[in-house]
Amino acid sequence: MPDPTVHAAHDRLLVAAHAAGDASGPDLERAAALVASCPECARLHRDLRALSAALAETPAPARPRDFRLTDEAAARLSRPTGWRRLLAPFSGARSAVGPLAASLATLGLAGLLLGGGVNLGLGGASSMSAPAPQAAATAAPAAAGGGDNVYGSAAGQGALGAAPAPSAAPSAAAAGTPPTAPVPSAEGAVTGIASAAPSVVPPPPATGPAGSPAVASDKNAPSAGVSAGAPTAAPSGAGEANVAPTRSAATPPATPVAEPPGPGPSPLAVGSALLLAAGIVLGLLRLAARRLA
Amino acid sequence: MLDSARLTIAARGFRPVVDDVRPVDASEEQARRRDLILVERAREGSLEAFNGLVELYQDHLFGLVARMVPDRDQAADAVQEAFFSAYRNLRSFRGGSVRSWLGRIAINAAMDQQRLRKRRPAQPYPELEDEAWQPPAGPDADPERTALEVERGHVLEAALAAITPDQRNAIVLFDVEGYDYQEIADLTGVSLGTVKSRIHRGRLALRDCLAGSMSLFRGDEG
Known part of the structure; x- marks a missing residue:
C-alpha cells in the first residue's frame, strides 16, 4: 500500500506535462522516475491520458435551432453602422465626391501656384525696392x-x-x-x-x-x-x-533694423489653401469609406 | 463548375493568413473550393450562398461553442452572433479555410459570451439531462457501448463546466478540436507556456472532478 503522504509531495503538474508529452530534459527524467516509482503518480498518468482520449471522442452536442439568416436579418446586417454609416455617402462608385475632391485640390493647387508666382514676381521686387522710398516717405x-x-x-x-x-x-x-x-x-x-x-524708449529719469x-x-x-x-x-x-x-559719427549705428510689417497672405492664397485642404479632406474621406466598405 | 474562372479569380484574391501545410486530401480540397465559391457568391449578395455555408458548418460551430459556453442558450446565441459577424465581415475574409475562419469567429463569440457570463453569472449547465447530447447511433451500434459513451459524455461535460473557462477553452480547443498549442495561443491571446499550463492544470482539475467516475474512462486501457 503506497503512502499517500509521499505521493502528496510529488509534482502532479510534472506528471501532467509528462502525460501530455510536453516534458523534456531533466523534467522528463524526473517525471518518468515519479511514474515508475510511485503507483499513484502512475495512476494519475494513465488517467490523464485516458481523459485526453475520451475528450477527443466526446460526441458533439446537437444544435437547438437553425442558424440560417432570414432576409430581414440579412437586410439589417447589410446596413452600415457606426463609422461606416457616416462614411457611406463617400464610398459609392458613382459618388461625385471623388471628382469633386480632385477638382477642389486642383483648383487650390493652381491658385497657390499662381499666388506664389505673383508674390515672387511682384512681392519680391517690391521688397527689394521698398525700403528706401518707404523710409524717405515716412521720414518726411x-x-x-x-x-x-x-x-x-x-x-x-x-x-x-x-x-x-x-x-x-x-x-x-x-x-x-x-x-x-x-x-x-x-x-x-x-x-x-x-x-x-x-526702438529706444526714453529711459525713465534716473541717476x-x-x-x-x-x-x-x-x-x-x-x-x-x-x-x-x-x-x-x-x-x-x-x-x-x-x-x-562724437564716436557714433565714425561708427555705423548698431540699431536693429525694424522691418516694416508684411502685407499678409493674399486672399487668393488663402482661398486656394482652403480649396486644397477641402479637396484633400474629401479625398481622404472617400479613401477611408472605400476601405471600410 | 469548380474550376471556373470565377473561382480562380476568387482563389487568387484570397490571401491565406496562415499557410496550412497539413496534407489535404481530395475531399478536403473539394470542400475548400466549394466554400470559396459560396463565399464569393455571398460577397456578391447571395443570401442563399451564405446560408449554404451556415448549413454546412452550424453543427460544427455549435458543438465547438457549446463545449466552451456552459449554458446551451447562450451557446446558441454565440453561434448566431458568430454567423452574423461572418456575414457582416465577408469582405474581411482573406482566403484559406472557410471552416477555420468561421471557427475563429465562433471562438471569439464564445469568449465574448464567457466574459458576459462572468459579469452576469448563471447556473452552469442547467440541462445536463438533455437527451440531445446523445451521440448518433449507427445501425450496428452496441447498446452497451452507446450507453457508456452517453454516460461519459455527461460526466465529462459536467466536469468541463466545473473548471475555469480558460482551462476549459484550452482543453476543448486542444483535445476536442485538435488545434495545436500555437494556434490556441494565437486564438486566445496568451503565450505558448500559458496554453500548456492551462491544459495540464485543466486536465488535473478534470481528473479531480471525475474522481468518482474515472472507472468509466479506465475501461479502455484495461
Whole structure:
C-alpha cells in the first residue's frame, strides 16, 4: 500500500506535462522516475491520458435551432453602422465626391501656384525696392508732422543727418510713434532725437551718470543742442549719444533694423489653401469609406 | 463548375493568413473550393450562398461553442452572433479555410459570451439531462457501448463546466478540436507556456472532478 503522504509531495503538474508529452530534459527524467516509482503518480498518468482520449471522442452536442439568416436579418446586417454609416455617402462608385475632391485640390493647387508666382514676381521686387522710398516717405512726414518747430527741425535734422547711414532712415521711419509723444519738456533737440530713434524708449529719469538723456540734457543743454545738431547722434540710443556723442559719427549705428510689417497672405492664397485642404479632406474621406466598405 | 474562372479569380484574391501545410486530401480540397465559391457568391449578395455555408458548418460551430459556453442558450446565441459577424465581415475574409475562419469567429463569440457570463453569472449547465447530447447511433451500434459513451459524455461535460473557462477553452480547443498549442495561443491571446499550463492544470482539475467516475474512462486501457 503506497503512502499517500509521499505521493502528496510529488509534482502532479510534472506528471501532467509528462502525460501530455510536453516534458523534456531533466523534467522528463524526473517525471518518468515519479511514474515508475510511485503507483499513484502512475495512476494519475494513465488517467490523464485516458481523459485526453475520451475528450477527443466526446460526441458533439446537437444544435437547438437553425442558424440560417432570414432576409430581414440579412437586410439589417447589410446596413452600415457606426463609422461606416457616416462614411457611406463617400464610398459609392458613382459618388461625385471623388471628382469633386480632385477638382477642389486642383483648383487650390493652381491658385497657390499662381499666388506664389505673383508674390515672387511682384512681392519680391517690391521688397527689394521698398525700403528706401518707404523710409524717405515716412521720414518726411515724421519730420514735417511735428507741431513744434523745434522738434520738427530736430527730427528733420536727424533724418537728414542719418541719410548717409542707410539704417538711420528706416529706423526713423519705423519709430512709429508720433514725434511729440514721448517728449517730456523743452529739452528740445535731445528729446527730438530720442523720439526719432526707432526702438529706444526714453529711459525713465534716473541717476545713472551716462544713462538718461533727460539728465544729460538738463545739465548740458547747450551741448545737447550741439549733439542734436550733429546728425550722427540720431540713430544711436540715447545713452550712447550721451556717453560718446562724437564716436557714433565714425561708427555705423548698431540699431536693429525694424522691418516694416508684411502685407499678409493674399486672399487668393488663402482661398486656394482652403480649396486644397477641402479637396484633400474629401479625398481622404472617400479613401477611408472605400476601405471600410 | 469548380474550376471556373470565377473561382480562380476568387482563389487568387484570397490571401491565406496562415499557410496550412497539413496534407489535404481530395475531399478536403473539394470542400475548400466549394466554400470559396459560396463565399464569393455571398460577397456578391447571395443570401442563399451564405446560408449554404451556415448549413454546412452550424453543427460544427455549435458543438465547438457549446463545449466552451456552459449554458446551451447562450451557446446558441454565440453561434448566431458568430454567423452574423461572418456575414457582416465577408469582405474581411482573406482566403484559406472557410471552416477555420468561421471557427475563429465562433471562438471569439464564445469568449465574448464567457466574459458576459462572468459579469452576469448563471447556473452552469442547467440541462445536463438533455437527451440531445446523445451521440448518433449507427445501425450496428452496441447498446452497451452507446450507453457508456452517453454516460461519459455527461460526466465529462459536467466536469468541463466545473473548471475555469480558460482551462476549459484550452482543453476543448486542444483535445476536442485538435488545434495545436500555437494556434490556441494565437486564438486566445496568451503565450505558448500559458496554453500548456492551462491544459495540464485543466486536465488535473478534470481528473479531480471525475474522481468518482474515472472507472468509466479506465475501461479502455484495461
